[in-house]
Each structure stands twice: as structure tokens, then as C-alpha cells.
Amino acid sequence: MKQKRDLLDIRDLNETEIYRIFEKAKLFKYERKKGIIHQDVLNKKCIGLLFRKPSSRTRVSFEVAIIELGGSPVFLDASKLQISRGETIQDTAKTLNLYLGGLVIRTYEQSEVETFAQYIDSPVINALTDFSHPCQILADFFTIWEKKKNLKDVVITYIGDANNVCNTLIFGADILGVRINVSCPAKYTVSKKIIESMKNPSLLKISEDPYAFISESDVIYTDTWVSMGDESEKQVREEIFRPYQVNEKLVKNAPPDFLFMHCLPAHRGQEVTDEIIDGKNSVVWQQAENRLHVQKAILYLLYNS
Ligand code: CP
Ligand code: NVA
Numbered sequence: 001m002k003q004k005r006d007l008l009d010i011r012d013l014n015e016t017e018i019y020r021i022f023e024k025a026k027l028f029k030y031e032r033k034k035g036i037i038h039q040d041v042l043n044k045k046c047i048g049l050l051f052r053k054p055s056s057r058t059r060v061s062f063e064v065a066i067i068e069l070g071g072s073p074v075f076l077d078a079s080k081l082q083i084s085r086g087e088t089i090q091d092t093a094k095t096l097n098l099y100l101g102g103l104v105i106r107t108y109e110q111s112e113v114e115t116f117a118q119y120i121d122s123p124v125i126n127a128l129t130d131f132s133h134p135c136q137i138l139a140d141f142f143t144i145w146e147k148k149k150n151l152k153d154v155v156i157t158y159i160g161d162a163n164n165v166c167n168t169l170i171f172g173a174d175i176l177g178v179r180i181n182v183s184c185p186a187k188y189t190v191s192k193k194i195i196e197s198m199k200n201p202s203l204l205k206i207s208e209d210p211y212a213f214i215s216e217s218d219v220i221y222t223d224t225w226v227s228m229g230d231e232s233e234k235q236v237r238e239e240i241f242r243p244y245q246v247n248e249k250l251v252k253n254a255p256p257d258f259l260f261m262h263c264l265p266a267h268r269g270q271e272v273t274d275e276i277i278d279g280k281n282s283v284v285w286q287q288a289e290n291r292l293h294v295q296k297a298i299l300y301l302l303y304n305s
Helices: 015-033 057-068 089-099 110-119 134-148 164-176 192-196 231-244 284-304
Strands: 046-051 072-077 103-106 124-126 155-159 179-183 204-207 219-222 259-262
Touching: 015 134, 015 164, 015 284, 046 057, 046 089, 057 072, 057 103, 057 284, 089 110, 103 110, 110 124, 124 134, 134 164, 134 219, 134 259, 134 284, 155 164, 164 179, 164 192, 164 204, 259 284
Parallel strands: 046 072, 046 103, 103 124, 155 179, 155 219, 179 204, 219 259
Antiparallel strands: none
């Protein structure tokens, strides 16, 4: 019997598969603009979307991707399921397995998506955990690839909280051989576990100085200072991260054609100013659009290979 495949962590993919996703996403993007869609990819499968956290981009782009590939999305608000009243993950997973042909999950613990994957016989996809956000980062590397062509020549600088987005950028860079810098306060720096698990740790440089890597940055990426689940630390985080705001002054010595990236939602006036996110270097809307095309390519890979 063919083994099912999950996407729980970007490291579930190798470099060749990531480029296969990029090529397929490029084709899906082109074909969608021509009105061509592929209903045979999911062939009437019902795919659950179980969300324990809010979402605008991930949920809608997955629902549209599933519909355009011939499947039916089934949105599952976790607060309305029996897991919210104490039913175990295992029993929930075994139940969903009886009805669904796949599951997309957004939750807190990475171990929860792993448990779902263990009890579900069809593909399980991580739609964000506290640890990782693989679909986002695949769309981001695809966006950089579209803009800059050769990823091996690119230097990415992530500024701010070393969170799920930052972890996954580091792992993605490690797989693809891309140089990555992180500027972040010591209290919220990249964990030792992340660095130790890199295949090529020399790709990563870390500094507490938000200006340290600006002049060598082809991409400047930031994300919220207060991720979903971190709300109790809001005040202290907003204080500590203030020097890491991406604004005109910070990017003054960046290469003129640097790309500004943000996974969104943005907190304008906090991690980024209006001038930067709405400015000529910003590619945030291309990133958001590419979520759709890349997730279609991910579904294609998981269901058709
Ligand atoms: N970037 C991202 O995952 O956005 P949503 O939280 O809106 O899904
Ligand atoms: N780091 C953010 C990403 C949101 C898409 C969070 O986890 O809330």
C-alpha cells in the first residue's frame, strides 16, 4: 500500500521537492489567470480545516485551493468540537479519519499535529503551530525565487521575534542553502535546539543589533512581536522589540532593490511602519497571493506523488 505523506514541518520536504512545489505553483498561478483549474487533483475528497487560532489568509487560501482542485473543504472551528469539552486528540482524530480525506490544522503545540497525523490515514498539513509555519515559508521562498531567481545568491535578514515564522525560515534556508541572518533581542533569540538541528549552521548569523545585517540584506523580513498565544506578554514584548521596528531609518543602508516581507497580519506602527509595508520594496501582497498557488502545489505533491 502507498504510504500517505504529511506536511508537519518544512523539514518533511527535501530541496528537490521544494523546487518541484515551486514549479507546480508557478504553473498553477499562470493557469489560474487563464481560467484553467484542475478538478481532478483532489477528486471530490473532503478535507477538514481544524483551527484553534484565528486565520484570514491560511483558511481562505486553503478553502479556495481545495475547491479549485476538485475537493470540498470542511471548516472545523475547534471551539465548537468536542475537543473543547475534553474529548482526546486521539479520539477526535480517529473520528475525523472516518469521514475526511485529509486534515489541515492550526493549533498551539507541534505535538498535536503529530498526534493527528498518527491517527489519520490521509495527509495532514500544518497550518501553523507555535513552533512552525511551513505553508507560509514555502510561499515566501517561492516569492523570493520569483523575484530574485537564484536563491543561493540571496541573503535574508529576519528582524524581530524568533518565533514560528523565524524558525521555519531558518529551516527552509538550511534546506535550500540560503544565507539567513536574525536580528533579535537576547530574551527572544533563536533557540539552541533550532541551531543544533541545522545541517549547515554556517548559513545562520545572529545579532542583537537591528542594524547589523541591513547593508547585505536582499530580503528584510519581519513578523508580529506578539504571536497568537503570547498575548499575556504583550506589554513587555512591545517594550523590548521597539528598537526592531522596520522603518525608513532602519533600512536606510539596505540595497535599493531589497524586498520587504511580512507574513501578515501586520501591526502597523509596531513591527513595521506604513511607509515600509506600503512602499516600493514591499512584496507582502505577492506573498499573500502565493499562499494560494503554493498550497495547491503542496496538495498536488501530497495527493499525487
Ligand atoms: N500569514 C498567515 O498565516 O495569515 P493568517 O493568520 O491570516 O492565516
Ligand atoms: N507569528 C505569528 C504568525 C501569524 C501568521 C503568530 O503565530 O501569531
